[in-house]
């Protein structure tokens with residue numbers, strides 16, 4: 001609790017993003033990640049391995065951009081910093097553990113930006129990763145998160161806003177000239193202790209992806225985390241070269 005309060009008070013975040021709830025979400029993610037450390041480990045390892053495999057064989061290794069870099073838990077930052085001349089980490093919020101870690105690399109930069117490209121907003125991707133020197137872009141378990149806070153806004157929301165936000169990010173990635181690695185959870189399922197599935201949520205709001213290069217299960221809330229007799233699991237997919245997936 002005290003740790004959460006510390007982050008809420010001291011993290012530098014633009015007022016607009018703080019008001020929209022991004023800081024709060026990030027602090028909750030940090031706390032859950034710490035509580036569920038063992039359960040999350042296979043997912044984080046699979047994500048890091050997919051990212052490193054995705055940037056094998058590039059002709060040039062000038063700039064790598066990680067979208068949704070967050071807490072850097074699923075980002076193999078040491079390897080990326082070694083392989084690329086520069087690494088840009090983009091997220092709405094960077095908490096202090098990530099800020100401290102980044103300071104140990106002279107070629108890694110943090111960029112605070114809203115990556116939501118919902119209709120009516122300018123696509124943020126060309127400015128962040130459309131440059132001629134960007135050779136590799138990772139969308140790091142960001143896609144399913146993009147609609148969450150916009151769908152929480154009060155008032156009348158456009159129909160299918162979630163699906164539109166998901167599509168806008170995918171289309172933005174598809175327009176980049178760099179090689180793109182897309183990691184995303186696509187579905188949440190709730191399971192009881194007998195293994196029966198008691199609920200399912202489509203995390204991509206009806207948007208269907210092609211068959212992935214890899215997929216795995218992320219035990220996001222083991223028994224006892226969200227409920228005593230139920231656990232939450234996410235199906236995660238990895239596309240090592242999004243354009244050709």
Ligand SMILES: C[S@@+](CC[C@H](N)C(=O)[O-])C[C@H]1O[C@@H](n2cnc3c(N)ncnc32)[C@H](O)[C@@H]1O
Pocket residue numbers: 022026029068069070071072073074075090091092093113114115116140141142145146
């Ligand atoms: C599940 S986390 C990704 C985990 C992260 N790659 C890591 O290793 O810790 C999703 C991330 O997306 C970020 N995010 C969600 N919506 C965003 C938005 N509109 N703009 C920028 N970042 C956003 C969150 O701040 C969070 O860090």
